[in-house]
Amino acid sequence: MAVRKREWTKGPDGKPKTAWVVDYRDMAGNRKHKTFATKREADAYQLTAKNEVRDGIHVASSETVTVLQAGELWLKKARRDGLEQSTVEDYDRLLRLHIAPLIGGLKLTSLNSPKLREFxxxxxxxxxxxxxxxxxxxxxxxxxxDAQERGLVVRNAVRESKVKRGSRDSRLEKRAKGKLKIGVDIPTREEISALAAALDGRWRPMILTAIFSGMRASELRGLRWQDVDLDAGKIRVHQRADRYNDIGNPKSETSERELPAPPIVINVLREWKLKCPLADTGKLDATGQKIKALDLCFPNGAGKVEGLRNILRRGLHPAWVKAGITTNDGKVDSEGNLIPRYTGMHCLRHWYASFCINRKEDGGLGLPPKMVQNRLGHSTIALTMDTYSHLFPSDDDGSEMAAASDFILSPVRA
Known part of the structure; x- marks a missing residue:
């Protein structure tokens, strides 16, 4: 392995040109070379390549691909592995709109910490x-x-950089997000009571179930009657519906869980089951008529997956407005309707989390953090605590410290 100087003349003026070439052999003994403008760059590459060849992990620039090409290979694998359509489309959008325009043409081996910071x-x-x-x-x-697994690049510069900056970036991200606030991100108990009173029709069973189970909107849309035990008062989460209304596995392994349902939810579901639209089984009876049967708990009129947008526009948002829970500025939407204070289903999940956390004397369940994690289906206890730790009651009111200090200092005072 050597660094050699290359000189030549170019152009009609015959000006001399200089470059520095690193000559070396890879793990298979094949000769490789790479050219640099300065000796300093060449020396640095020689040292890196020497160590990588020794460790058996070297990938020559001529054998790697660009960021965009690696991205296309990665997306193909995602589709082949059966990732949800919505997830693959999110990845594709991020690649096309944000990564490819800025660094899509760079070779993977050129990505390092300075390049990533610049990006x-x-x-x-x-x-x-x-x-x-x-x-x-x-x-x-x-x-x-993914490119690492394919042998197209030696190191994952993004993850190496994240490890170095992890704690600082995590603190900054949490500071930027801020804590969830009651009355801003999380409805108050009075607001939930008003919402429940305003619910009617086919939206009442779904939204009441959301309020008292903490299920994600996708889990509610994919909930089947076979996963609801009305006698035992239990709801099992085994599947969900994505934004394209396709049924798939829950968000994570811990998202598969069993939840207790209070009597108000069980009674409403019993009534709704008698009216719930039936789904087409794809079979015909003896007279040639389609055979229909109960399937999803909260389907659309045709017995299929209900769209999230429809739930919000026709169900939840009108109920919030009917309950008088609207923005304080009195603004209206494009259709002249008042705008609800809370615009998504996730606020009901946040409220359920606070309901699980609050003390019993304050009208909550007073559950410990681990049980709250299980109820919400979070992948880790850290996620639960990062999101809701400020809602857990603190017993450090100073009374125990005052009593202890009095006990310690009592002989002195005597």
Whole structure:
């Protein structure tokens, strides 16, 4: 392995040109070379290549691919592995709109910490939000992880950089997000009571179930009657519906869980089961008529998966407005309707979490953190605590410290 100087003349003026070439052999004994403008760059590459060849992990630039090409290979694998359509389309959108325009043409072997820092700054300078920049970097890290497995790149520079900066970035992200606030992100108990009173029709059973189970909107849309035990008062989460109304597995392994349902939910579900639209089984009876049967708990009129947008526009939002829970500015939407204070289904999940956490004397269940994690189907206890730790009651009111200090100092005072 050597660094040699190459000199030549070019152009009509005959000006001398200089370059530095690293000559070496890879793990298979094949001769490789790479050219640099300065000796310093060549020496640095020689040292890196020497160590990588020794460790059996070297990938020559001529044998790697560009970021965009690696991204296309990664997306093909995602589709082949059966990832949900919505997930693959999110990945594809991030690759096409945010990664490819800025670094799509770079070779994977050229990505290092300085390049990644420059890329992050480009993302922000071109108008991407901090949240979007984090999503893009996470996607790039997954892309490089797949390229590593294919032998197209030695190191995952994104994940190495994340390890070095992890604790600081995590603190900044939490600070930017802020804590969930009652009355802003989480409905109050009085608001939930008003909402429950305003519910009617086919939306009442679904939204009441959301309030008292903490299920995600996708889990509610995919809930089957066979997973509801009305006699035992239990609801089992085994599947969910994505944004394209396709049924698939829950969000994570821990999302598969069994939840207790209070009597009000069980009674409403019993009544709703008698009216619930039936689904087409794809079979015909002896007279040639379609055979229909109960399947989903909260389907649309045809017995199929109900769309989230429809639930919000026709069910939840009108109920919030009917209950008088609207924005304080009195603004209206494009159709002249008042705008509800809470616009998504996830606020009901947040409320259920607070209901599980609050003391019994305050009208909650007073559950410990681990049980709250199980109820919500979070993948880790850390996720539960990062999101809701400030809602857990604190017993440190100073009374125990005062009593202890009095006990310790009592002989002195005597």
């Amino acid at each position: 992050e700054e480009q993302l922000r300078d071109t108008g991407r939000s901090a949240s979007m920049a984090r999503r893009v970097m996470s996607t790039l890290g997954s892309l490089l992880g």
